[in-house]
Amino acid sequence: MTSPLPTPSTSSSLLPVPWSLMRGRAAIVDDRAQVPHARRDTFEADSWSLDVMGLPPSIPRRTLLWPRFPAPLREAFRRAAYLLINAPTPEVMLTRAGTSMVEWPAPNSIRTIVMADWLHFAAWLHERGYTTLRQVDRDALEVYATALNQRGGTWRSRHRCLRSVSRLWAAGPALPHEDQLVMPPWEDEDIKGYLSGEKEGGDAATPVIHPNVMAPLLAWSLAFVTDLAEDIIAAVEHVEKAKQDFPAEAHSEGRAAALAFLVRVLRESGGTLPAVVHNGHARPANVYLAVTHGGFHPNDLSYLLAGDRTHFTLDLDQPQPLPIPVTGRISPSISTSRSPCRSR
Known part of the structure; x- marks a missing residue:
């Protein structure tokens, strides 16, 4: 049995104003900005810098570039990205068995979801003539999963792509009608059935670091934190x-x-x-x-x-x-x- 939309708690409180009045407002709200007095891009800007979220100096700058998205779908993904940044992950995604999602994704994760997973999905939809997310049905999402497998890549990266599409569905209650995506078929079935190949090994596949190597690494790491x-x-x-x-x-x-x-x-x-x-x-x-x-x-x-x-x-x-x-x-x-x- 499927449900067209998740039913998390009220979504109206996630927006400072209706979507039609978002122009001129900050793309990243105060609670998510970690760098005091830093410039924040407006909602309608061509790019959103995530640096204001407090990226360490060693991390390359992270930016969402909206001109790369197909024009007919651009605003739908912009609205979804605003929720991804400024609203907690819907509970329906956090309670999935085996999920690794967190309530507040980090800037690196946000950029990967938007500029890798969503951008690929948007381009795929545009090539097939879709102009709104509402037009996409479950059969189309099954075809997309097949296309992901044919494209290749690791099992984990394809799994992440499908879960990123699920985020669009989960955000539906807070989005305009035309942006609401149907529940993906892998959300009420086993997602493994939509992924070819075998899941790569996790930590057990990584060679163990010898204690003689790890000990000085830990000692010096602690020194950097406590002494320097x-x-x-x-x-x-x-x-x-x-x-x-x-x-x-x-x-x-x-x-x-x-x-x-x-x-x-x-x-x-x-x-x-x-x-x-x-x-x-x-x-x-x-x-x-x-x-x-x-x-x-x-x-x-x-x-x-x-x-x-x-x-x-x-x-x-x-x-x-x-x-x-x-x-x-x-x-x-x-x-x-x-x-x-x-x-x-």
Whole structure:
């Protein structure tokens, strides 16, 4: 027996105003924004940055790009994404047997659901002439599951795609009539029947890390949290504040300042610049240099260094200190332990 829509608690409270009045309002509400005073994109914007949700500095920026969605279906998926971000996951999805869903998905998960799973589903629907989610019936969803299996990919990724489609159905009570998707057939049947192949092994398939390797990793991880965290946070805050003072890039004064700096620093260092690893390759530490010396934008350095690289060398081991007092101390119990990685 099927149900066209789940029946979670009242959905009207999930919206600050009716959908027709959402224009100009923030795409991410206050309760989900973790970065104070950060700019938030409006509901109707072409892109929604998820950075305001508090992504760590080490995580690449996460953005939802609406122009990539087919125009006839774009607003339906935009509305569903607003609920995905700002409303708790419907209980009907959390109570599924074997589910790994959480009440509030993280930014990385949100981007995967929207820009991978939903975008693929939207493109598939558009190719077949659908202009609303309401037009899609259960037979069409069965065909989509078959198409997913034919496309290939891991069992887990195809399972995630089907569950992402189920999220659209579960959000139905809070969406306009034309956005309400019928219950997918795998929601009242065993989803395994809609997935070809065998489920990949979980943790048991991963080789066990030897205790002699794991022990120093854990010791140093604990040291970073207990002994060094305050210094690390202070350094990050210093860099972020300095970034706010960067002059406009490609400005004549900034470009001239960057050139003068390069001439001086290359002369003093013998042609060596500090470096970082980016996408597996050594790159000049342009952000660090702009932060510590000021007066120019990192992109101005990138522009000047993008040509012939025979006139300088990169040194990944060159220290990159910041003017931050170092108060943390490594505990003597691990100070002689072998570091699990080389510091950069």
